[in-house]
Amino acid sequence: MVAGLHDSTVKGLADSGERFDGSPLRILIVHARWNESVIKPLVEGSVQVMLASGVKRENIVIETVPGSYELPMACSRLIAASQVQASATADDLMGASSLLDSSTSSAPSSSASPSSGTFSACIAIGVLIKGSTQHFEYISEAVSHGLMRIQLDTGVPVIYGVLNCNTDEQALQRAGVGREQKGHNHGEDWGKAAVELGVKTARWA
Ligand code: DLZ
Numbered sequence: 085m086v087a088g089l090h091d092s093t094v095k096g097l098a099d100s101g102e103r104f105d106g107s108p109l110r111i112l113i114v115h116a117r118w119n120e121s122v123i124k125p126l127v128e129g130s131v132q133v134m135l136a137s138g139v140k141r142e143n144i145v146i147e148t149v150p151g152s153y154e155l156p157m158a159c160s161r162l163i164a165a166s167q168v169q170a171s172a173t174a175d176d177l178m179g180a181s182s183l184l185d186s187s188t189s190s191a192p193s194s195s196a197s198p199s200s201g202t203f204s205a206c207i208a209i210g211v212l213i214k215g216s217t218q219h220f221e222y223i224s225e226a227v228s229h230g231l232m233r234i235q236l237d238t239g240v241p242v243i244y245g246v247l248n249c250n251t252d253e254q255a256l257q258r259a260g261v262g263r264e265q266k267g268h269n270h271g272e273d274w275g276k277a278a279v280e281l282g283v284k285t286a287r288w289a
Contacts, residue, residue: 097273097277100280104137104279104280104282105137106137106138108204108286109204109278109279110143111206111282112206113131114148114159114162114207115127115210115245116151116154116209116210117150118211119211122255122259122261123211125259125260125269129270129272129275130272131146133275133276134278137275137276139279145162152211152212152227153223155231156208156226159231160238162203163203163234163238170201202240204240204241204278205241205243206234206241206243206278207275207277208227208231208245209246210247211249211259212247213250214248214251231246241282243274244274245270245274247270259271
């Protein structure tokens with residue numbers, strides 16, 4: 085069997101075989117508040133995995149929005165704001181270093197500190213549960229397209245942490261808190277994906 089692949093199912097995230105160091109990363113989590121009992125364990129699962137990968141707690145920024153439909157807007161604005169802030173900080177540092185004598189100064193490097201710089205990755209978390217109208221389909225599709233657009237436009241990976249479920253039980257199981265069967269907490273996969281993509285995106289720069 086290939087290392088990391090499950091033998092009982094074809095589903096699931098295979099281990100890449102590489103350990104990704106999250107310590108230089110700054111991660112944004114934006115989560116909806118609809119279906120909170122599912123959202124909460126998903127957010128906790130993401131955070132725990134990122135901390136275990138070395139991401140510092142102070143570099144995990146969490147923002148909430150009312151529902152999943154608001155996720156793309158919030159992610160877009162917060163990522164853009166962090167990029168503006170990071171570029172202003174880099175400009176300040178360049179200005180400061182040019183005023184100093186290069187032979188005697190210990191001029192700061194132009195890399196912004198992770199606590200104030202651009203986000204390395206973003207996780208958008210929402211739980212959509214199908215009702216009896218078309219509402220679910222419209223929101224689900226709009227959010228998926230919106231989140232994809234943001235990551236391509238900004239270059240910051242946006243992890244798709246949106247569950248689209250037919251029933252409450254399906255959603256609970258995917259957060260590891262199912263009533264009939266506990267299930268696997270997908271938030272943990274999203275945390276891992278955020279760290280991997282944060283590290284790899286810096287590598288691909
Ligand atoms: C209105 C609504 C409904 C019916 N269902 C959900 C849901 O299952 N999951 C979710 O995240 N949000 C839901 N919302 C709220 C919308 O996402 C949005 O917040 C409102 O339509 C206001 O724009």
